Amino acid sequence: MNDMTHKGLDLATQTAKISASGVQVHYGTNHALKDVDVTILDRTVTAFIGPSGCGKSTFLRCLNRMNDTVASCRVSGQILLEGEDIYDRRVDPVQLRAKVGMVFQKPNPFPKSIYDNVAYGPKIHGMTRNKAELDAIVEASLRKAALWNEVKDRLDATGTGLSGGQQQRLCIARAIATSPEVLLMDEPCSALDPIATAQVEELIDELRHQYSVVIVTHSMQQAARVSQKTAFFHLGNLVEFGETGAIFTNPKDTRTEAYITGRIG
Amino acid sequence: MSVFLLLVVIAVLSVAGFVLCRQRALKSVDGNIRRLHSLPGYYGWFGFILASIPALLALALWLIIQPLVIERQLSSFFPAEMIEDPSARTLLFADVRRVAAGLDTAVAQGAMSEDQAERVRTEFGSVRDRLAAVGVALGAEVTPAVLAAAQEYREMARVGVIGRSILTLILSVAGLVFAIRATGPDFRARNRVEQVVLALLILSSTIAILTTVGIVLSMLSESLRFFTMYPAADFFFNLTWSPNFRGNSELGLIPLLWGTLYISLISMLVSVPIGLFAAIYLAEYASNRVRSVVKPLIEVIAGIPTVVFGLFALVTVGPLLRDYFAQPFGLGNSGSSVMTAGIVIGILNIPFISSLADDIINAVPQSMRDGSLGLGATKSETIKKVVLPAALPGIMGAVLMAASRAIGETMIVTMGAGAAARLDLNPFEAMTTITVKIVSQLTGDTEFNSPETLVAFALGMSLFVITLGLNILALWIVRKYREQYE
Numbered sequence: 089m090n091d092m093t094h095k096g097l098d099l100a101t102q103t104a105k106i107s108a109s110g111v112q113v114h115y116g117t118n119h120a121l122k123d124v125d126v127t128i129l130d131r132t133v134t135a136f137i138g139p140s141g142c143g144k145s146t147f148l149r150c151l152n153r154m155n156d157t158v159a160s161c162r163v164s165g166q167i168l169l170e171g172e173d174i175y176d177r178r179v180d181p182v183q184l185r186a187k188v189g190m191v192f193q194k195p196n197p198f199p200k201s202i203y204d205n206v207a208y209g210p211k212i213h214g215m216t217r218n219k220a221e222l223d224a225i226v227e228a229s230l231r232k233a234a235l236w237n238e239v240k241d242r243l244d245a246t247g248t249g250l251s252g253g254q255q256q257r258l259c260i261a262r263a264i265a266t267s268p269e270v271l272l273m274d275e276p277c278s279a280l281d282p283i284a285t286a287q288v289e290e291l292i293d294e295l296r297h298q299y300s301v302v303i304v305t306h307s308m309q310q311a312a313r314v315s316q317k318t319a320f321f322h323l324g325n326l327v328e329f330g331e332t333g334a335i336f337t338n339p340k341d342t343r344t345e346a347y348i349t350g351r352i353g
Numbered sequence: 354m355s356v357f358l359l360l361v362v363i364a365v366l367s368v369a370g371f372v373l374c375r376q377r378a379l380k381s382v383d384g385n386i387r388r389l390h391s392l393p394g395y396y397g398w399f400g401f402i403l404a405s406i407p408a409l410l411a412l413a414l415w416l417i418i419q420p421l422v423i424e425r426q427l428s429s430f431f432p433a434e435m436i437e438d439p440s441a442r443t444l445l446f447a448d449v450r451r452v453a454a455g456l457d458t459a460v461a462q463g464a465m466s467e468d469q470a471e472r473v474r475t476e477f478g479s480v481r482d483r484l485a486a487v488g489v490a491l492g493a494e495v496t497p498a499v500l501a502a503a504q505e506y507r508e509m510a511r512v513g514v515i516g517r518s519i520l521t522l523i524l525s526v527a528g529l530v531f532a533i534r535a536t537g538p539d540f541r542a543r544n545r546v547e548q549v550v551l552a553l554l555i556l557s558s559t560i561a562i563l564t565t566v567g568i569v570l571s572m573l574s575e576s577l578r579f580f581t582m583y584p585a586a587d588f589f590f591n592l593t594w595s596p597n598f599r600g601n602s603e604l605g606l607i608p609l610l611w612g613t614l615y616i617s618l619i620s621m622l623v624s625v626p627i628g629l630f631a632a633i634y635l636a637e638y639a640s641n642r643v644r645s646v647v648k649p650l651i652e653v654i655a656g657i658p659t660v661v662f663g664l665f666a667l668v669t670v671g672p673l674l675r676d677y678f679a680q681p682f683g684l685g686n687s688g689s690s691v692m693t694a695g696i697v698i699g700i701l702n703i704p705f706i707s708s709l710a711d712d713i714i715n716a717v718p719q720s721m722r723d724g725s726l727g728l729g730a731t732k733s734e735t736i737k738k739v740v741l742p743a744a745l746p747g748i749m750g751a752v753l754m755a756a757s758r759a760i761g762e763t764m765i766v767t768m769g770a771g772a773a774a775r776l777d778l779n780p781f782e783a784m785t786t787i788t789v790k791i792v793s794q795l796t797g798d799t800e801f802n803s804p805e806t807l808v809a810f811a812l813g814m815s816l817f818v819i820t821l822g823l824n825i826l827a828l829w830i831v832r833k834y835r836e837q838y839e
């Protein structure tokens with residue numbers, strides 16, 4: 089199922105996009121993430137797995153500094169995006185988030201039209217000079233999100249009126265529209281039915297050709313299906329990180345083995 | 354038995370009903386609650402309800418109907434022409450009741466025996482003087498017909514009291530007995546009690562609706578009377594308001610409507626931006642500590658009586674505006690002005706808008722903000738482009754409700770804007786509003802039979818239609834908004 093050669097991409101040739109080292113996160117007195125080192129490769133899907141509350145979302149949100157919006161949250165350690173420390177004081181988190189897009193667990197389209205949902209990012213960042221360019225971005229993003237054919241006749245309809253799976257793909261299109269380099273997805277399929285899930289998974293596999301994708305998932309099958317690298321978290325620790333095939337067939341740590349065989353979770 | 358005593362007896366019977374039914378239910382299953390259909394308390398409440406509610410309803414009905422019946426019966430004491438006119442009839446029966454009450458007092462004080470009270474005749478001397486001796490003052494000498502009617506009234510009232518007591522007590526005891534007999538392990542007391550509670554809820558909402566309908570109907574009938582005396586076209590389109598109690602009044606709605614709308618507009622210009630910005634700050638930026646202090650402080654304004662705001666308008670805002678704006682710019686030298694009242698009403702409405710808008714902004718899901726922030730929008734962009742548009746329908750609703758409050762405000766206008774009806778654009782001139790004129794047309798010693806007083810009802814009706822329209826619009830918008838997140 090996770091046959092690398094079949095997908096025609098060699099992990100060895102990919103350069104590092106994000107490298108995190110010694111990341112610690114505290115929520116008040118709660119030590120939520122302990123000394124995490126992870127390297128996220130370009131044009132690769134990296135999956136974060138682990139039981140609930142082990143810190144997957146927390147780590148994901150460190151990568152685009154969404155944790156800045158949580159008052160009690162303190163992050164230490166180093167996270168480099170293409171060699172640049174994203175927690176450096178010169179970095180504007182707002183600009184960073186345009187480069188590191190995010191898709192959330194529950195589809196959260198704005199109560200605006202489908203067009204305006206996708207055009208939101210480009211408008212804010214002044215990415216286009218005229219309506220024609222904006223139209224082009226909207227169309228390209230919707231196409232990449234495999235939604236164009238379903239909505240091209242009703243771009244003015246409100247985004248909240250779409251089905252759950254369509255909403256989530258709309259949110260992906262919205263994130264793609266700002267031309268991010270990395271796409272973070274926090275359990276993007278957990279609110280979707282199996283068919284919508286399959287569509288989104290297929291989409292993630294497509295996106296890998298252009299972006300570096302990080303996906304948090306509860307489902308090990310999903311991690312196995314879509315990712316090339318997998319990180320297993322447990323109680324705030326990064327237990328094991330490696331190629332997905334290796335993690336699932338030949339786990340080095342007993343905790344990883346226990347989790348993927350369903351003994352802890 | 355007096356009504357109070359009856360109520361006490363019913364209360365005692367009801368409590369007895371609670372205790373007895375509960376005990377009987379427990380006893381019927383030998384204390385094993387699990388075999389009862391409902392918890393024992395429900396059986397108790399069932400007994401309580403059956404002993405009280407039917408009796409109370411009967412009592413209330415009796416109290417309403419008895420005076421009507423008595424009045425009908427007493428009509429035969431008077432010649433038909435005396436009671437043809439409804440207002441004359443009302444006065445006459447008020448006399449009868451007063452004399453009857455006077456006789457009661459006389460008996461109670463021992464100035465007359467019960468027997469004397471029943472047989473006293475005007476022929477044997479002035480009843481008025483005799484009643485005055487016991488402290489009951491009557492306006493005019495008592496006519497034989499009124500006296501006879503009053504005596505009949507007392508007799509009927511006495512019978513009424515007895516009938517009333519018997520009926521309510523029988524109902525109460527019957528309810529109690531019925532409840533006790535019904536009680537048993539299989540009896541569904543819980544469902545019955547819940548039915549009664551449901552009926553109470555329905556009754557309450559019906560009362561609220563019926564009151565509104567009653568208010569509208571009474572206003573409507575008086576307004577229609579007004580329009581038979583004064584042409585509707587003149588009322589709605591005449592540009593002058595100059596009531597004159599000697600006749601020849603000009604009662605045009607337009608100047609008052611203009612004043613009302615002008616003052617409301619200014620008040621909205623003050624309250625909407627300030628209230629909204631305060632709400633945005635509180636909901637999006639303020640830390641919990643600041644919020645917990647500032648929000649109650651703002652809401653304190655809502656607790657200040659409007660007459661105090663009126664004083665503020667009268668002694669502070671009015672003179673300030675006159676001395677620093679109106680006079681230097683040659684815009685007039687009136688302390689009372691549209692501006693004064695508008696600003697003060699605006700201040701009054703700030704907490705109203707800010708607290709509603711705060712709730713509405715907080716109701717926008719956090720996921721909307723996350724979505725926007727995650728795309729690289731700043732906090733302020735997120736508020737402007739996502740949070741406010743999502744909250745806009747709700748905020749519109751709040752604004753419209755504030756507008757109808759501003760339109761209905763009276764005290765501040767009276768003290769801040771004066772009472773001169775005027776059609777003018779200059780906001781530093783004194784003008785007045787519909788509400789103020791309603792009050793001023795009705796104060797004073799006048800009867801409701803001239804167009805000058807009845808116009809108040811037409812004004813009230815117009816005001817009612819305007820605010821009702823605004824409120825319906827607001828409700829409609831708020832409802833539409835609710836649908837978006839469900």
Ligand SMILES: Nc1ncnc2c1ncn2[C@@H]1O[C@H](COP(=O)(O)OP(=O)(O)O)[C@@H](O)[C@H]1O
Pocket residue numbers: 115118120138139140141142143144145146147158160
């Ligand atoms: N906003 C927050 N404030 C305080 N504690 C938080 C917050 N978010 C997460 N946590 C805590 O951090 C730990 C990791 O949570 P999270 O990263 O959401 O786990 P996961 O996504 O793996 O289920 C948990 O113990 C959780 O209680």
Ligand SMILES: [Mg+2]
Pocket residue numbers: 144145146274
């Ligand atoms: Mg999570």
